[in-house]
Amino acid sequence: MKKKCALALILGLLTVLTACQAGNSTGNDGIDVISREQGSGTRTAFEELLEINNDKTQLMTSNVGIKDGNGLVATYIARNNSAIGYVSFATLETNKASVHGLSIDGVEASPENVINGTYGISRPFVAIYQEENLSEVDRAFIEFLGSVQGLSALEGAETIVDYTDAPQFDVSKYENLRGNMVLGGSTSTERAVKEAAGVFKAMFPQVTYSYSATGSGSGIQNAQNGTYTIGFSSRSMTDSELENGLKETTICKDGIVFIVNNDNPIKNISSQQIRDIYLGVIKSWDEL
Amino acid sequence: MTVNRKRVWMEKIFHAIFFMAASFAVVSVGAIIVLIFSRGLRPFFPGNIYGTYNFFDFVTGLNWRPAFGEFGVGYMIINSLLATLGAILLGVPISLLTAVFIAEVAPKPLAKLMQPAIELLAAIPSVLYGVFGFAIIAPAVKSISPHPTGDSLLAVILVLTIMVLPTIVSVVVTSIRAVPQNYKEGSLALGASKIQTIFKVILPAAKSGILTGVVLGVGRAIGETMAVILVAGNPEGGIPTTIFDRVRLLTTNIVLEQGYAAELQAQMLFSTAVVLFFFIMIINIILSKIQKKAGDM
Numbered sequence: 001m002k003k004k005c006a007l008a009l010i011l012g013l014l015t016v017l018t019a020c021q022a023g024n025s026t027g028n029d030g031i032d033v034i035s036r037e038q039g040s041g042t043r044t045a046f047e048e049l050l051e052i053n054n055d056k057t058q059l060m061t062s063n064v065g066i067k068d069g070n071g072l073v074a075t076y077i078a079r080n081n082s083a084i085g086y087v088s089f090a091t092l093e094t095n096k097a098s099v100h101g102l103s104i105d106g107v108e109a110s111p112e113n114v115i116n117g118t119y120g121i122s123r124p125f126v127a128i129y130q131e132e133n134l135s136e137v138d139r140a141f142i143e144f145l146g147s148v149q150g151l152s153a154l155e156g157a158e159t160i161v162d163y164t165d166a167p168q169f170d171v172s173k174y175e176n177l178r179g180n181m182v183l184g185g186s187t188s189t190e191r192a193v194k195e196a197a198g199v200f201k202a203m204f205p206q207v208t209y210s211y212s213a214t215g216s217g218s219g220i221q222n223a224q225n226g227t228y229t230i231g232f233s234s235r236s237m238t239d240s241e242l243e244n245g246l247k248e249t250t251i252c253k254d255g256i257v258f259i260v261n262n263d264n265p266i267k268n269i270s271s272q273q274i275r276d277i278y279l280g281v282i283k284s285w286d287e288l
Numbered sequence: 289m290t291v292n293r294k295r296v297w298m299e300k301i302f303h304a305i306f307f308m309a310a311s312f313a314v315v316s317v318g319a320i321i322v323l324i325f326s327r328g329l330r331p332f333f334p335g336n337i338y339g340t341y342n343f344f345d346f347v348t349g350l351n352w353r354p355a356f357g358e359f360g361v362g363y364m365i366i367n368s369l370l371a372t373l374g375a376i377l378l379g380v381p382i383s384l385l386t387a388v389f390i391a392e393v394a395p396k397p398l399a400k401l402m403q404p405a406i407e408l409l410a411a412i413p414s415v416l417y418g419v420f421g422f423a424i425i426a427p428a429v430k431s432i433s434p435h436p437t438g439d440s441l442l443a444v445i446l447v448l449t450i451m452v453l454p455t456i457v458s459v460v461v462t463s464i465r466a467v468p469q470n471y472k473e474g475s476l477a478l479g480a481s482k483i484q485t486i487f488k489v490i491l492p493a494a495k496s497g498i499l500t501g502v503v504l505g506v507g508r509a510i511g512e513t514m515a516v517i518l519v520a521g522n523p524e525g526g527i528p529t530t531i532f533d534r535v536r537l538l539t540t541n542i543v544l545e546q547g548y549a550a551e552l553q554a555q556m557l558f559s560t561a562v563v564l565f566f567f568i569m570i571i572n573i574i575l576s577k578i579q580k581k582a583g584d585m
Contacts (some may be wrong), residue, residue, distance in 0.1 A: 004381060004487075032436040038354055039548030053355060062351065062525035065439055065534060068544055079427070082436030217548025 034085030037068040039217020041234030045123035061280025070187040081261040088188035090158040101257040109257035124250040128223040128231040137179035153199040157192040159252040177204040184212035185219020185232035328558035338552040351525035359556045367535040375448035375509040387460035410454035417515040421447040433532040439521030442531040452505035463497020503575045513539040538564045
């Protein structure tokens with residue numbers, strides 16, 4: 001009995017001590033920095049464009065919470081008003097009720113600003129495949145994605161499309177198209193690809209498809225080993241990935257927007273401040 | 289004569305069926321071990337196609353940055369051990385007291401109600417604990433945390449404690465009930481109160497059962513993945529200085545990266561699995577040594 005009381009007392013003391021010792025940190029005004037997992041295309045684009053993790057002098061702070069998926073970042077920030085993270089435009093649209101995007105250096109994060117070049121944080125959505133793995137359905141789908149109808153379906157999912165030289169899709173070329181497409185990859189491209197696939201399926205009712213949002217890195221991997229007939233990524237492939245015989249086609253562009261909880265009054269931030277937050281230089285909200 | 293031969297033949301067939309069923313289990317375990325060790329140990333020997341990595345750097349490294357070729361699981365080992373230790377420190381006393389309550393102190397109808405409730409807790413899938421942790425435990429930790437987040441070592445410990453509770457409780461209840469009645473009767477007859485009897489006679493007599501429960505609990509805690517991945521935070525480096533810091537465990541590391549890891553990184557994930565295996569073996573050996581000592585009572 002005495003031993004157990006002593007144990008409980010020690011435990012209680014330990015907890016109290018550790019809790020108190022942490023009193024010299026930034027408190028609840030601290031910034032909760034959220035990032036994506038290593039294989040994420042969104043993260044790769046973010047790191048490239050903001051020059052973080054490029055070499056050992058600009059390392060992202062290790063006190064970052066890692067969430068694997070655009071949706072997870074958004075739902076986490078929706079429940080945590082001291083958090084900041086980055087997602088694709090489409091994810092922001094879906095979660096508008098609980099989070100809002102920050103404008104950078106006064107430029108709002110919108111498709112128009114990506115097109116006119118004032119908002120620089122954007123990246124391509126690419127479709128990746130091995131030529132020999134494609135069936136007729138897959139080829140038709142890739143052609144569809146490059147056509148006017150496909151691009152307008154993608155645009156409906158908040159992406160940025162380029163209509164120049166886009167041909168009209170000729171439905172009669174593929175009569176009685178049937179088959180299954182196993183698609184998958186980036187969580188950023190999920191909504192756009194599903195919208196386009198939905199329109200495609202409406203044209204060819206005997207076509208079925210599935211999309212597994214496992215991340216850009218896994219999309220590229222699985223396109224290579226044949227698990228997905230077409231993989232999707234929110235970053236272009238690296239040279240070593242291209243050497244493996246994979247083909248990539250850019251289907252549209254998308255922007256990355258930094259989001260905070262709707263209770264957070266901040267609406268604009270400078271790009272230097274974003275870098276400092278992710279490098280761990282700025283640690284609390286009142287330093288902004 | 290014919291009847292006899294048929295019977296012999298049937299016996300042989302059934303022996304073969306039983307043997308095949310049993311070897312299925314042995315072969316599976318063997319296959320898992322061979323696969324993990326062969327892929328996991330390859331990066332540490334020269335001649336690996338994706339390059340060699342220093343084993344010492346691997347187990348003591350405090351940062352996991354595949355982009356820079358840095359694969360350190362040292363911090364994950366420490367995090368896993370801390371989380372398991374915390375879960376055991378918190379879970380074992382609570383489980384013991386719960387088991388004593390169910391087996392000795394509670395009135396029969398209440399005990400009849402509590403036992404299935406605890407067993408139900410054991411049947412809940414891990415990922416539901418994770419969702420519970422994400423929805424309730426993390427915000428609760430956030431309100432007392434000096435950091436602006438609920439993802440922390442404390443949240444992981446709390447989730448793991450709830451998970452090991454039913455495991456330990458059911459084993460301890462069984463072993464308390466197995467203590468011979470005359471120990472209890474003798475103690476009470478000598479004038480000890482019920483509480484004194486429980487703590488000084490019954491629990492020490494049930495020691496080996498309690499230790500078995502603890503071993504099972506530790507095994508569950510150190511290998512738990514889905515329940516903790518949502519509340520751990522999973523940073524890419526760093527040892528927690530307080531219980532409110534984020535942690536990445538050996539198990540969550542494998543799950544997070546497995547989907548897209550290629551070449552050396554994929555092999556490194558198997559190496560993480562080797563380290564995990566190794567620690568489970570060590571913990572089990574230590575605990576079985578303690579069990580032997582205790583069993584010699």
